[in-house]
Amino acid sequence: MSSESKLYFDIREDQWPLVYDDNYNVSFLGLERFHVFDAKKWRNIIQYLKEAELITDEHLVRPLEAQKSDLQIVHTRKYLKSLKWSPKVAVIAEVPVIALVPNILVQYAYLKPMRLQTGGSVLAGKLALERGWAINVGGGFHHCSGDRGGGFCPYADITLLIQFLVLHDLIQNAMIVDLDAHQGNGYERDFLGVPEVYIMDMYNKHIYPNDKEAKRAIRRKVELGNKVEDMEYMLKLRQNLKQALKEFKPDILIYNAGTDILDSDPLGHMRISEFGIVKRDEFVFEMCKARSIPIVMLTSGGYLRKTAKIIADSIMNLHRKGLIQG
Helix, strand or coil: CHHHCCCCCCCCCCCCCEECCHHHCCCCCCHHHHCCCCCCHHHHHHHHHHHCCCCCHHHCECCCCCCHHHHCCCCCHHHHHHCCCHHHHHHHHCCHHHHHCCHHHHHHHHHHHHHHHHHHHHHHHHHHHHHCEEEECCCCCCCCECCECECCECCCHHHHHHHHHHHCCCCCCEEEEECCCCCCHHHHHHCCCCCCEEEEEEEECCCCCCCHHHHCCCCEEEEECCCCEHHHHHHHHHHHHHHHHHHCCCCCEEEECCCCCECCCCCCCCEECHHHHHHHHHHHHHHHHHCCCCEEEECCCCCCCCHHHHHHHHHHHHHHCCCCCC
16 A cells, blocks of 8 residues: 555755656657647746756756556556557547557556656645645646546546545545646546545636536636636636635645646647746735745646746746745
8 A cells, every 4th residue: 555655755954855766758759749739848947047047957856656556546556457459548648649559668657757757746745735835747637536547637636645544544634726727637536525625626617527426526616718818817716716715725735737727728728828827826925924824836738839938937936025935
């Protein structure tokens, strides 16, 4: 069980709770070019942070890959077994051509990086409790639940992050604030009827997945329309997050910080500016800092080439504002 897991380990004083490994990046014989997703997004974020001289490799924490025994804390055996079938993975990754690729290659080129990012999310939970904050430069697979994947999400890293903390007696409750453009139906299905997990989900109601069953788990549901702009977005975020934190005092806040709310993102259909995203992240971190709530940020969705730079800009802004420190 989790006590045998190697996903939790201690980091050096001089390291930041900034979790990343170069093997997060998906490289699939060039097949990744057929996908809207920037498969090198995570590497590009780190590259920008290094170019800005905010960090060096020494600052980064490299996680370990989630093993089968870790994944089984949340996932059914049947689901994990199904990932050994390439057509199944092709549906989850939404790259039909993967169905034709031998599974050993699918495991190595796609699922292994995703398991590593999942290990990163789990570790970030522990580090946030120790340092007050942590960022996994990856993860946020919010469409995956214990028995099904979808929407590019093969593993339920958000559910795992919380379950690990609970199993290690580190927390009693948690809040998920999901600001990706899409409804986070995966962990919502996992936490249906679990009062210790408070879910606030703010998403475009007109797009995937529109999972009515999963919506029952949302305690604070903020449904937005297409083409929503900065002002309306920030107003609704401010009102609702303040209310959520009045209603519930979490031991940790998991912030799913998808950048697919960006104007012109092909899947989000919203119109938030680059500046709006930076301000959004700043507000969530400010609310946590003011209340001494540890925060874990996951990068989640965001499908344009330019999103890596926006995420890097946001992390630099958080540092400038004193909301994250090394």
